[in-house]
Amino acid sequence: MADELLQIKNLHAGVEGKEILKGVDLTIRNGEVHVILGPNGSGKSTLMNVIMGHPGYEMTGGSLVFEGTDIGEMRAFERARRGLFLAFQTPEEIPGITVENMIRTSRQMMTGEKVKLLPFRKELNAMMAELRIDPNYAQRYLNVGFSGGEKKRSEVLQLLMLRPKLALLDETDSGLDVDAVQIVSEGVAKFHTEDNACLIITHNAKILDKLKVDYVHVLAQGRMVHEGGSELIQQISAEGFTNILAGLDKVG
Template sequence: MSEPILELRDLKVSITDQRDTQIIKGVDLKIGRGEVHALMGPNGSGKSTLATTIAGSPSYTVDSGQVIFKGEDITALKADARARMGLFLSFQYPTVIPGVTMVNLLRAAMKARTGTDLPPREFLVQLRATLETLKMDESFARRYVNDGFSGGEKKRAEILQLGMLKPDLAILDETDSGLDVDALRTVAEGVNALRTPEIGVLIITHYQRILNYITPDFVHVLVAGRIVRSGGPELALQIEENGYDPILQELGIAEEAVTA
């Protein structure tokens, strides 16, 4: 494998306002360009904490270990610096930004990412193409960010940003949750359309069903802040069939200890 796009080295993470609560207890992970990794795990295992920590959320503090992105240690970088380097997080719960249209947001974000203000015409061409890929109406771009959006619209708005910003690493934090089958398919097709051999993808999910549409190269299972198992797509299918219990039992971890 060439140099990984993302590498986590023995990462330990706690809640910033509650430093004695460690959520991630030593995670190692390597994602190469063109690879799709799925990170699965029961509720409360630390999946979203890991995702937002990689993105640079101030709500979490890295106790030890490193986040290496494109060969650079970004552990101490702020979220905006990481994003400008090409890291993108699709939020589990995208935030409402009142009075700011999707176009406003996209223009500002693209300017931040590229350092130049794209001519309005070129921007519009890109926007239309991406909207079409995602089967989204143009009026969508004139609405205020996530304001009054349905669950499916919020997730598609995230993928729209992913498509416009063209990151090197996309982290999809439970992008599948709360979506009906049609919305899930649209979102997954959108992600597939935006995949290139250059981009790394980390899909964080509780369920296997999104992986029916986006086939992962690797599947990891996170339990109580540690990756307890890694494998190929067949691991996701096993979980789909039997749930997390067999893995937990094998490891001697009681479900209560995980969700507590």
């Protein structure tokens, strides 16, 4: 059995005093790809932010254990150093910091080792070419003036260059055209190996085309209410959540 990478037990969390997650359990092992589906407002993005340690969200109960260490009290940068990576639904623009400097500095912080400029720049340029990103963007401020698709490809570039242990992808495919989704899908597939894992929120199954999905979870009303294999994606695409969620209000 593959090693456990992240173990979430009875996780309760919310924002501004409002409870959103109401007892989430989830285990992710090395080599696995997990997909989370659910209606709007079910707590999917909240779960991602809580795992990453976003200071705007409060964890009020349960545990988050990453590679055997409880990370529940760690700050976001400490979790990033340990190998967590969150690709945002809407990537932020950061004036004053170039794409190249951000990625190079982040790698140094993660590894604790100095990153030599010329080999790094060669690797970065090769990766940008694979993702069809204009090489001049390496010297532009992070996401400033980027289109939606360019921002998402920039996120995947960071993922590939930083090589985290667990990639949290929060609707990385949202707002993208067909070609851009294909590029992002190929990038995520290039990242994924038996030594890392992916947790993906998506409304577009196309981003999963290049990946072998191991588990699909349905999150509703702050709880995991259903689980299955990749076939569940097609079922929900065809039928929606109605059958899965039938009777949930009575049970809850």
